Amino acid sequence: MPRFTFNLPDIGEGIAEAEIVAWHVKVGDMISEDQPLADMMTDKATVEMESPVSGVVTKVAGEAGDVIAIGAMLVEVEVAGEAKAETAEAAPLATEPAASIVEDENLHAPEPIFVAEVTxxxxxxxxxxxxxxxxxxxxxxxxxxxxxxxxxxxxxxxxxxxxxxxxxxxxxxxxxxxxxxxMGYRPVHATARRADEAVKVMGMRRRIADNMAASKRHIPHFTYVEEIDVTAIEAMRADLNANRGTKPKLTLLPMLIVAICKAIPQYPMMNARFDDDAGIVTRHGAVHLGMATQTDAGLMVPVIRDAQDRNIWQLATEITRLAEAARSGSAKSGELSGSTLTITSLGALGGITTTPVINRPEVAIIGPNKIVERPMFVGDRIEARKLMNLSISCDHRVVDGWDAASYVQALKKLIETPVLLFAD
Known part of the structure; x- marks a missing residue:
């Protein structure tokens, strides 16, 4: 019987290779035309490859986690009939693949375990x-x-x-x-021992590992942290939410983005990308703000385009839209690339401070931390105030410490006097 070789097609963006994330078939399987063969991952998205023929699978390219070059054999199929073509390559995909991600919102702390001291x-x-x-x-x-x-x-x-x-x-x-x-006795609250588990680093997790390693290897990071009094802006946010009507409910994030964009014209070096191979820093006029988002698949960074042109309600709507697109797996590759500055926040899980890793080739990343209420001197009085540490990590090759600190001080002024966010 003739054999049909299905070669990995060009799946867009001029990539040279793709990673096998999962197989849907194995050697010996009888398959039909249009049946899913494998999930392949590029730098930005996962694509499901389908068989153009029916027959029996006789060979597969590798196992999950292997990287296959464009044009290389992916699957070989023994087909019925008098088909003469032994090798074929699918046409490039016409539509942009969607990233398949699911956000994990179920974080639980383990119960405490009592360990007896043996004397x-x-x-x-x-x-x-x-x-x-x-x-x-x-x-x-x-x-x-x-x-x-x-x-x-x-x-x-x-x-x-x-x-x-x-x-x-x-x-x-x-x-x-x-x-x-x-002798087999276990206290009633003891946690059952789990077997060791070897988990292969592949798919999106491997992309993240490679990107983070490249960022730390190539970029000399430094982090600056400032404490900011968010009492006034939190009170303003509560008033806006109480009178929002049909508008989306505000979190602190849209208001922080307004402050970030409003301070950029005075400090354009913060909104830049560095091509270290060419030795060129491009200071961007528009703020395309990356929004780091944790998912089951790993860290994704959907991008709010032209954030400087949006008001707080528009920003809130766009944040929600991008989050829903990420959860449903409908985010397009263009919505997951092209950021010029990134913000990353753990929300209520955030700690006292963070040292975020720069989203290469950008030169800065901003990390708001959790809000805590503490006593604070206000003039000669002690008051309960809501305080938040704001972290910023910068590429020391192109951003000086003085510039980073000055930019954060500008943000501090805007956040602590929130009426300035709405002043021309």
């Missing part, structure tokens, strides 16, 4: 016991309230604990725990 005394006591510790005769157990409380929390019945002299101490409980664990 020399307890070890000696344990080694002296030839069998599982147990009460020799039923009767009254004597132990301090602290030992009883600890045993209760661990789910240990004190009548099972053997103690010299009859009075149970912490060392006796430690010995029981140490020996009992070897």
């Amino acid at each position: 020399p005394t307890s070890v000696a006591t344990a080694s002296a016991q030839p069998a599982a510790p147990a009460a020799e005769t039923p009767g009254k157990v004597t132990a301090s309230p602290a030992v009883r409380q600890r045993a209760k929390e661990l789910g240990v019945d004190l009548t099972d604990v053997k103690a010299a002299g009859g009075h149970i101490r912490h060392a006796d409980l430690d010995a029981f725990l140490s020996y009992g664990t070897q």
